[in-house]
Amino acid sequence: MSAPAAYPAPRPTAESAPFWEAAREGRLVLQYCPACGRWQFYPRPFCTECLSEALEWRAASGQGRIHSFTICHIPAHPVFADRVPCAMGFIDLDEGVRMLGEVVGGAPRIGARVAVEFEHREDGTSLPRWRLLEEEGAA
Numbered sequence: 001m002s003a004p005a006a007y008p009a010p011r012p013t014a015e016s017a018p019f020w021e022a023a024r025e026g027r028l029v030l031q032y033c034p035a036c037g038r039w040q041f042y043p044r045p046f047c048t049e050c051l052s053e054a055l056e057w058r059a060a061s062g063q064g065r066i067h068s069f070t071i072c073h074i075p076a077h078p079v080f081a082d083r084v085p086c087a088m089g090f091i092d093l094d095e096g097v098r099m100l101g102e103v104v105g106g107a108p109r110i111g112a113r114v115a116v117e118f119e120h121r122e123d124g125t126s127l128p129r130w131r132l133l134e135e136e137g138a139a
């Protein structure tokens, strides 16, 4: 007998633990480099621009635009079988970093504004995903 299928869970590292801890609290945080004024994602032990190790975790706006997306019809793991079709997108955050995640709340299109929200799972993990925002002038 096999155990019930569970969602694959993030495995925080020393660098990424603050990101996942904030996600559990429903907050999106990113690494910021005070030395050169740049944000970065994914988390790393140093700034990829100036190599400073004095990075800070700061609250992000949680908003951005869809850079690209695809509609997934084949689940990447059997546990996702009841979640397809779903939209997965690359999101260009207002801070200038790009994140990958599920896009919810309508039909995605390139350039559409999105805001982060968090899916809080029963296993204690929380994943960011992106909800489409209505824009001025949109039908």
Ligand SMILES: [Zn+2]
Pocket (backbone or CB within 6 Å): 033, 034, 035, 036, 037, 038, 047, 048, 049, 050, 051, 052
């Ligand atoms: Zn830097």
